[in-house]
């Protein structure tokens with residue numbers, strides 16, 4: 001199997017948010033978001049069993065996809081993608097809440113969802129979400145692609161990302 005072929009799949013860069021213990025806003029960086037249907041609108045994300053975000057989505061049955069732009073602070077990706085919300089506060093102030101979900105400041109759009117189905121794989125849960133709200137908050141930035149993150153920002157992906165490939 002030539003795993004380099006997986007690198008030819010295209011993605012964006014997102015922060016999937018939800019609520020943790022004690023009503024703490026939290027979430028993780030994810031590239032694995034896709035629109036599944038348009039009417040009714042539905043999206044899906046794939047979240048590792050070991051990620052705190054996974055249990056938060058299971059507990060609340062809600063998640064938001066916060067879409068990052070090329071000019072979003074790359075520090076957001078680090079905060080949400082390389083630490084666990086289990087023992088870290090990922091939001092440094094009270095976030096804006098939309099449709100019961102915390103929104104990441106500096107994202108360019110968000111899509112809020114209610115879980116309708118889950119699919120368990122060996123390592124990840126695929127959450128299917130019925131879209132309950134969506135808004136473009138910064139129309140002037142271009143959505144960041146996963147390729148841009150790797151090639152321009154020179155970012156990496158940790159083991160829990162579904163797209164992780166050991167070098």
Ligand SMILES: Cc1cc2nc3c(=O)[nH]c(=O)nc-3n(C[C@H](O)[C@H](O)[C@H](O)COP(=O)(O)O)c2cc1C
Nearest residue numbers: 029030031032047048051052053081083084085160
């Ligand atoms: C660019 C990038 C993409 C990622 N994509 C995913 C993903 O799609 N699914 C996933 O479960 N983890 C993904 N991760 C890893 C999680 O963000 C990371 O394990 C995070 O620390 C989990 O935080 P949590 O324990 O607070 O949920 C990605 C990380 C990066 C940097």
